[in-house]
Amino acid sequence: MKISCFQNAIDRLRGKKKLKIYPPYYNERIPLKAEYPDVYNAAGRKMEMFFLRDRHFSTAPYGTFPTRFLWDRFNYGLDTHFYTGKSACETMGTPKRQYAWLLEPRIKQPQDYERFEKDKALAEKFDCVLTYDERLLDRLDNAFFFPGCAFSWVSESDADIWQRKSKNVSILSSRKKMCPLHCLRIALAQKCKREGLADAFGTFDGGKP
Structure with a gap:
């Protein structure tokens, strides 16, 4: 709390404005459907949509503008779900398939990895755990080697x-x-x-x- 207040004071001195952001609304009584609009890429191919629960690249809601699919951060009714980092503990809906995706390295986000090491049932909730961490690859039966990467921030x-x-x-x-x-x-x-x-x-x- 003290750190947050201190940071807010610094931001005010710098003239930095804090965005006022509201979480999305959901109707808890009516589940969302798996339907999504037809969206086509430049080559005329229909793109798929996957639900993404994530905070690691929340500043880039569509990632690097993929050509074969689009991320949807709202519709948990979609058939395919991805959860990054600590979001693996925030699964939603009843998708046909869901994947945990560990993006940040263990040295930066050790708690994300420790959750899977301590709670075997957490990994079993997912069809696959995408990671490049050697320890998890050896320990989890459904871990799949998936090296992380980053795109250029040059716009x-x-x-x-x-x-x-x-x-x-x-x-x-x-x-x-x-x-x-x-x-x-x-x-x-x-x-x-x-x-x-x-x-x-x-x-x-x-x-x-």
Whole structure:
């Protein structure tokens, strides 16, 4: 609580406005249906829709604009469900199939992994547990090797960023220090920038040119 109040005070001093967000409404008496509208990709192929309960990439509700399916974060009536991280404890509806998906590494979100290690029944709720964690792959019968990945945060508004490149190799790093590899990435970016080994972009040094 104290940390939250302190952060709110800092945000006010910085002039940062906090969004007022309301949770979606559900009718608890009437279950949602598995139907969804016909949506087609650029090639004319009909796209599927999967229900997603997630907080890890909640800033990108559609992900990287997939071409074969779309995430639906509201309709738990859909036949296929995905639950990321701690959302595995928040299953909804009666889907035909549902999958747990562990995205963040154990070093960042150890509690997500410990839940599955301590509660065997949790894993049994899912058709499959998607993970790249060696311990869970060895322990859970329904664990499936699924390496995580991330997309580039360079948006179309930064489309001319390549014009500032002077070398064939670039490094893009944020200032996050949430795990040892974040710190290593920052150190590499600083070295590349300091010694002119590669073009370095990002907020690792305050976003200085």
